[in-house]
Amino acid sequence: METPGGPHVPVLLDEVLAALAPVAGKRIVDGTFGAGGYSRALLEAGAHVIGIDRDPSVQPHVAALSAEFGDRFTFVQGTFSELDTLASGLGPIDAVVLDIGVSSMQLDQAERGFSFMRDGPLDMRMSQSGESAADLVNGLETEELANLLYAFGEERKSRRIAQFIVAARETAPITTTLGLARIIEKAIGRKPGDAHPATRSFQALRIAVNGEFDQLVEGLFAAERLLPEGGTLAVVSFHSLEDRIVKRFFDPDKGGPAASRHLPQAVVEPLRWQRVSKAVKSGEAELARNPRARSAVLRSGVRTAEPARTVSMQGLGVPQIRGVA
Known part of the structure; x- marks a missing residue:
């Protein structure tokens, strides 16, 4: 997720570079390319970068980095859940960085339908294909919709x-972002100084439309398959549900129930990650400089x-919703 005024400066940039250090000479996968903020910083620090993104609108940023950095930058269109397959044949990989969530580039484009601050079609599709937020809002039954908003938002x-x-x-039919935002505000009201009442609902719909939790889990395990011993994975997430998944992925014992001395001891799984960082925040x-960074959390492991x-x-604590595909 990048700053509103400068899309090439993503959040926690210095902290991500520190987690991947030394950067020079490494071959690094930027699994969530966006506007190319992390990729540019990594390239300027001397890395070779493979950028991955499913959003066709990133192409101008791809072209700019390709022109400036030549064969040190490679772009592959696709989802980061397949990053090991997409990066295969591109040489040994030393690190992977993932920035989970919607970018300011997407938020600032009203026609993409991600933001309740700008009127646009109720879309939210990162790949610009498949089922939209309007399809969910107008098609789900009351209980299904309520469960989705609660579990994902x-x-x-x-x-x-x-x-x-x-x-x-x-x-x-509800077809616009501001139309939906007004309905939500009418439903639950708005107190001065509080976040917009539609914030959590829009988050939930975006996650559902793009299958973000499934993508996150698949992407984490893809990085585990791709990286050799000593390789580093750095993940920036933007809300507690994502961060919980990342935390438990790095350290599965954190997600399990407390062991009882009256029960047989469980088999201890060998560690796939070491030097796992604690949560790093802005x-x-x-x-x-960037209020959108307030919820960002970085976790990394080797x-x-x-x-x-x-x-x-x-x-991993992934929310499951009964009755919603």
Whole structure:
């Protein structure tokens, strides 16, 4: 996620570079290319970078880096959940960086439908294909919609919001971002100084439309398969649900129940990651420069020699919603 005024300066940039240091000469996968902020910084620090993104609108940024850095930069269109496949044949990889969530580039384009601050079609599709947010809002039953808003957005008033949405769409389909935002504000009100009442609901819809939790889990395990012993994975996430998944991926024991002395001891899984960092957050200077960084959390780890695990969501705390595909 990049700053509004300068899309080439992503959040926690210095901290990410420190986690990957030394950077010069390394071959690094930027699995969430966006506007190319991390890729540019890594290239300027002397790395070879493979950028990956599923959003076709990133092409101008791809062209700019290709022209400036030549064969030190390679771009592959696709999802970071397949980063090991996409990076295969491009040489040994030393590190992977992932910036999870929607970029300011996407938020600032009203026609993409990510933001309730700008009127546009209720879309939210990062790949610009498939089911849109409007499809979910106008197609799900009340209970399904409420469950989605609660599980993916941690919206405590999800049931009331869902009821208002279903009532409103009986008059006419909900097709715009501001139209949906007004319905949510009418449902739960707005207190001065609080975040916009649609914040959590828009987050939930975006996550559902883009399958973001599945993508995150698949991407983490893809990085585990790709990186050799000593390789570094750095992940920046933007809300507690994502951060919980990343934390438990690096250290599975954190997600398990407390062991009982009355039960047989579980088999201890060998560690796939070492030197796992604690949560790193933005400092005061960055927060003053970019309020969007307030929820950003960086976690990183270094790959051990143990073989990669089979992909599994068990123990990672991934929200599951009954009745929603």
